[in-house]
Amino acid sequence: MHINVKLLDEIIAGAIKEDVGTGDLTTMSTVPEGAVTEGYIYAKETGVIAGTWAAERVFQFLSHEMQFTYRKRDGDIVEPGDVIAVISGPAGPILTGERVALNLLQRLSGIATRTAAITNMVKGFNCIIVDTRKTTPGLRALEKYAVTVGGGRNHRFGLYDGILIKDNHIKVAGGIANAVAMARAKAPHTLKVEVEVEDLKGVCEALEAGADIIMLDNMDFEAVSEAVKLINHRAQVEVSGGVTEDTAAGYARAGADIISMGALTHSVKSLDISLDIREIKIRPRSQEAGVRS
Incomplete structure (x- = not known):
C-alpha cells in the first residue's frame, strides 16, 4: 500500500x-x-x-x-x-x-504487531484478516497501511469505495431485498454489494437478494458454521463483531472467508x-x- x-x-x-x-x-x-x-x-x-x-x-x-x-x-x-x-x-x-x-x-x-499476531492464528485456513473504518480521525491511511505491514488486508477505505448495507440502511430501505435492489440499480456493475445480517433468516434473505458478500455480525461459531453451509459458496462470508485473538481461529475454522476486526485499529496498544x-x-x-x- x-x-x-x-x-x-x-x-x-x-x-x-x-x-x-x-x-x-x-x-x-x-x-x-x-x-x-x-x-x-x-x-x-x-x-x-x-x-x-x-x-x-x-x-x-x-x-x-x-x-x-x-x-x-x-x-x-x-x-x-x-x-x-x-x-x-x-x-x-x-x-x-x-x-x-x-x-x-x-x-x-x-x-x-497486533495484526501480525492475529493473522498468524488463522494460518492454514482459507481466511484473511481485514480492518474496518474504526480508525483514528485523520490517520486512517497510515493505520490501514500498518495493518498491511502486519500481514492483514484493508476493507473499504471510506464510504466512497464500497457498498456495505448495514442494519440501519436495511431499516430505512424497507428490508434487505429492497436495499440490495436499490444498490444494484445505482452502483457500477464492477462494485460488489455487501450485506450485514444478524441471524440465519437474514442470511437467506441476503442470498435471495443476490448479495456478493454476506457479513455475519456477532454470531457464534455454531451459527457461522450453519450460515456457511447455507451460503455454500454463493457469496463470500465475512465474520465481524467482537472478534478477538481468542476467537479468530474458531471463526476461520467455521468457514469464514474474511474476518474483519475494528480492534486492529481502535483499541490497539x-x-x-x-x-x-x-x-x-x-x-x-x-x-x-x-x-x-
Whole structure:
C-alpha cells in the first residue's frame, strides 16, 4: 500500500502545529545555539515495526539537515534494545520532533504487531484478516497501511469505495431485498454489494437478494458454521463483531472467508519505542546552515 507524500505531510504539519504551537519553549530555552546531536530510536518490547518513514519525515519536516539512518525497516520484528534508526542533525529540531515522530511510530507499530499476531492464528485456513473504518480521525491511511505491514488486508477505505448495507440502511430501505435492489440499480456493475445480517433468516434473505458478500455480525461459531453451509459458496462470508485473538481461529475454522476486526485499529496498544540522545557537539557558527564565514 502506497502512502501519498502530500497526505503524510499534511498529517505531520497538523501534528506539529498541535504539539509545538508558537514554539517549543523548553528546547528554545535549554538547547545551546549550534548544538548538533545523534539520537537512537530503539524498541523497548517485542513487536513488528511500521511507520519508520513517517518518523523520518517528521524530522525532515523540521530541518533539511537531518540524516536518518535505518537499522530496521517496516515489517521487521524487533526485540527490546534493538535500534530502529539513528537520527543526526541539529539538536533543537530533533528534540522538538521527538514526540510526534515516536507517537506515529509507536501507534503504527502497535497496529502492525497486533495484526501480525492475529493473522498468524488463522494460518492454514482459507481466511484473511481485514480492518474496518474504526480508525483514528485523520490517520486512517497510515493505520490501514500498518495493518498491511502486519500481514492483514484493508476493507473499504471510506464510504466512497464500497457498498456495505448495514442494519440501519436495511431499516430505512424497507428490508434487505429492497436495499440490495436499490444498490444494484445505482452502483457500477464492477462494485460488489455487501450485506450485514444478524441471524440465519437474514442470511437467506441476503442470498435471495443476490448479495456478493454476506457479513455475519456477532454470531457464534455454531451459527457461522450453519450460515456457511447455507451460503455454500454463493457469496463470500465475512465474520465481524467482537472478534478477538481468542476467537479468530474458531471463526476461520467455521468457514469464514474474511474476518474483519475494528480492534486492529481502535483499541490497539502502542509499541513501546524510545529515543535516546547519545552525543552532543556545538557547531561553530561558521558551519551553521545559512551562516556565511
